[in-house]
Amino acid sequence: MTDTISTSATLADLRDRAVITDTLHRYAAGLDLNDADLLASVLTEDAVVDLGPAMRRIGYDFPPLTPRETVVTTLIGAVGPLDTSHSISNVRITIDGDDATVLAYAQAQHFKPGSGSDPAVTRHALMMNRYTATMVRDGEQWRIRHLDIANAWFDGDALMLLGE
Template sequence: MTDISTLIDHAAVVDTLHRYTAGLDLGDADLLASSLTEDAVVDLGPAMRRIGYDFPPLAPRDTVVSALIGAVGPLDSSHAISNVRATFDGDVATVYAYAQAQHYKPGTGSDPSVTRHALMMNRYTATMVRDGERWRISHLEIANAWFDGDPLMLLGE
């Protein structure tokens, strides 16, 4: 039987994923940073290798935020989180989720004549830690389930 504290923690880890992806979509460095521990590692390597790029893990938080806001922040992007599953061991959570992410060149996402895009369905595997009242990502691995479009969109080309 699930108790109320587990349900509250589950909602909080989902909020952490939403802060992470909303920070990307809105180009909001502070919101993105709020989802990460200071020593966070974000490993996009498995997703990027699947579409032909070698990408090293990003760490710590300042590097993650700078790199991702610089790369994704300017794009017209939208990330949708689903299928969130979490297990808790005290103040540590292991979280699995899907993130569907659509990317367009800046200012073109709402133009119906624009067909060049990068659409990804990624699997997120995260270790999160409780930080006071919030949960934060300490390690996030992103693996690609499928891809549609132009991978060069993700490199700003």
């Protein structure tokens, strides 16, 4: 009986970790695909996304975004139209009941709309960011309640991120 309980708990933990990682991937895909519904699906209604630490590192002041509707409208409006590719890696997860703390790297490449596949285009913004997220269980899903984005390094033209 103990083996069955242990196996069941292990499977539940692995499932949570897979769903939490998928939440980060869906966040990134929402941005890359300019998909407001997909982006909204990973956020709690009272979500906070704080890009301030990343943006200050490259010379811009950017307030935390909240609630979900503001997060989605702002990020889809700014990043959605760009040719972007966000890659999530090095995901580390600590689960405590229905709460989780998630640390990950996100490398994000940005090009002007329609120019990302043109090899002659060199103007870009490439960022390596560190994500620190708090997530909460919502039924079978996990959603981001708070996401802090800090920049590890940057290459390219920061003005690209402001639509210039």
